[in-house]
Amino acid sequence: MSEARKTPLHRMHESRGARMVPFAGYEMPLNYPAGIMKEHLHTRSAAGLFDVSHMGQVVVRPKSGRIEDAAAALERLIPMDVIGLGEGRQRYGLFTNDAGGILDDLMFAHLGDHLFVVVNAACKADDIAHLEAGLGETCTVEPLERGLIALQGPQAETALARLAPDVGLMRFMDVRQIDIKGIDALVARSGYTGEDGFEISVPVSAAHDLTDWLLAFPEVEMIGLGARDSLRLEAGLCLYGHDIDATTTPVEAALEWAIQPARRSGGARAGGFPGAAVILQQIAGGAERRRVGLLPEGRAPMREGTELFAAEDGPSIGRITSGGFGPSLNAPVAMGYVAIDHAAPGTRVFASLRGKMLPATVAKMPFIRPGYKRR
Amino acid sequence: MLKFTEEHEWLRQDGDEVIVGITEHATQQLGDLVFVELPEEGATVAKGDEVVTIESVKAASDITAPLDGQITEVNSAIVENPALVNEDPMENGWFFKMTLAEPSELEGLMDEDAYRDYIA
Numbered sequence: 001m002s003e004a005r006k007t008p009l010h011r012m013h014e015s016r017g018a019r020m021v022p023f024a025g026y027e028m029p030l031n032y033p034a035g036i037m038k039e040h041l042h043t044r045s046a047a048g049l050f051d052v053s054h055m056g057q058v059v060v061r062p063k064s065g066r067i068e069d070a071a072a073a074l075e076r077l078i079p080m081d082v083i084g085l086g087e088g089r090q091r092y093g094l095f096t097n098d099a100g101g102i103l104d105d106l107m108f109a110h111l112g113d114h115l116f117v118v119v120n121a122a123c124k125a126d127d128i129a130h131l132e133a134g135l136g137e138t139c140t141v142e143p144l145e146r147g148l149i150a151l152q153g154p155q156a157e158t159a160l161a162r163l164a165p166d167v168g169l170m171r172f173m174d175v176r177q178i179d180i181k182g183i184d185a186l187v188a189r190s191g192y193t194g195e196d197g198f199e200i201s202v203p204v205s206a207a208h209d210l211t212d213w214l215l216a217f218p219e220v221e222m223i224g225l226g227a228r229d230s231l232r233l234e235a236g237l238c239l240y241g242h243d244i245d246a247t248t249t250p251v252e253a254a255l256e257w258a259i260q261p262a263r264r265s266g267g268a269r270a271g272g273f274p275g276a277a278v279i280l281q282q283i284a285g286g287a288e289r290r291r292v293g294l295l296p297e298g299r300a301p302m303r304e305g306t307e308l309f310a311a312e313d314g315p316s317i318g319r320i321t322s323g324g325f326g327p328s329l330n331a332p333v334a335m336g337y338v339a340i341d342h343a344a345p346g347t348r349v350f351a352s353l354r355g356k357m358l359p360a361t362v363a364k365m366p367f368i369r370p371g372y373k374r375r
Numbered sequence: 376m377l378k379f380t381e382e383h384e385w386l387r388q389d390g391d392e393v394i395v396g397i398t399e400h401a402t403q404q405l406g407d408l409v410f411v412e413l414p415e416e417g418a419t420v421a422k423g424d425e426v427v428t429i430e431s432v433k434a435a436s437d438i439t440a441p442l443d444g445q446i447t448e449v450n451s452a453i454v455e456n457p458a459l460v461n462e463d464p465m466e467n468g469w470f471f472k473m474t475l476a477e478p479s480e481l482e483g484l485m486d487e488d489a490y491r492d493y494i495a
Contacts, residue, residue: 036432037407226406226433299410299454301430325409325432332410354428 194235236365
């Protein structure tokens with residue numbers, strides 16, 4: 001094993017007393033001295049700052065100079081409407097395989113003369129190779145060495161607007177090149193917590209300055225990966241490698257909302273992506289299993305891997321893929337896959353936990369009310 | 376008498392019983408507790424048996440019986456409010472009381488100085 005990589009903010013994490021853990025080949029902060037519970041609640045009530053510099057940032061530039069060529073090329077790898085994406089806008093996407101499974105989830109943005117793609121840290125080498133193999137003839141694929149920080153929470157706009165007033169004009173999923181007191185920043189109004197907020201890509205050399213400026217505001221605290229996980233779980237958002245992977249299709253994962261009409265049967269550019277036959281058939285006819293939210297009835301968290309049953313003495317119907325305690329709900333919360341007959345909200349299922357069968361109810365996600373600024 | 380185990384439990388003698396909890400060091404390592412499951416009062420336990428399940432936001436852990444004996448009382452206040460263990464691990468955040476099969480075995484555990492060295 002090679003030594004864990006460090007993000008541009010590593011020194012700051014250590015100076016703030018973070019508990020550092022290995023994650024996707026990086027040494028990352030699990031939590032700061034405040035602890036996961038307080039960090040989570042702070043993000044929901046004020047603004048949390050996250051170092052997500054481990055994620056992959058990639059520029060896809062059309063060799064022809066025509067953005068439509070890059071968009072058409074990316075559409076061959078993902079079942080999303082890339083050509084229809086407006087300049088300065090971003091979308092959630094999925095790299096699929098020929099069986100309809102998910103290779104990774106990603107964000108992609110139209111930045112005028114190129115596409116900007118953000119992928120998961122654990123998958124980034126594979127994703128870049130996949131992009132080069134799929135788009136290399138028509139596009140250059142350039143991984144960026146930049147810092148990436150997320151500012152999330154109901155007071156994120158208030159804080160960031162003190163440094164860059166223009167961010168107040170952005171709505172959910174807008175992306176803008178913005179000068180933040182001399183820093184060349186790429187700002188997206190998005191995140192992965194269920195809150196309003198921003199993801200800010202900056203040169204490595206500027207990451208410390210921007211972080212220091214934001215942390216000087218009373219609303220802003222550093223938040224670690226532990227709270228990032230409980231925040232995204234309450235928001236019903238998938239964690240790649242846990243809730244979605246190469247064996248789960250977008251329909252099984254309840255992510256068909258991310259497949260726009262243009263790519264579905266009858267659409268202007270239906271199919272033409274890996275696994276299209278499987279995925280389009282499942283959009284029309286449904287899948288055998290589905291990712292659902294689960295609210296355990298007691299206080300005991302139900303963790304990843306917990307097997308689910310139709311009744312206390314009934315057959316196995318699935319398993320939990322993410323689970324823990326939801327600080328904002330003040331209750332355990334989980335998501336997992338169940339057989340389609342048990343996927344309707346309100347269905348009672350049983351989880352096998354330490355030799356006991358404990359009840360849980362299938363619930364709609366997100367578990368919290370999202371704060372996205374859609375306007 | 377206050378004694379400690381390598382599993383970061385503390386034991387305080389209280390008449391014929393010992394009170395058992397986990398140390399502040401343990402709570403710092405575990406983080407915020409959100410769930411506690413305690414043993415049945417009256418249960419006979421052997422050293423090393425998993426008698427308590429605790430869960431933090433991130434993970435589940437087991438607490439084992441520090442010595443052979445019988446559980447005489449459990450602290451239901453920490454079931455209602457697991458955060459009590461983080462706030463006051465050495466007093467109000469105790470887990471259970473037990474009588475020891477061999478009271479002399481308590482002598483063999485670490486004292487406070489030895490435990491401080493152990494976690495240093």
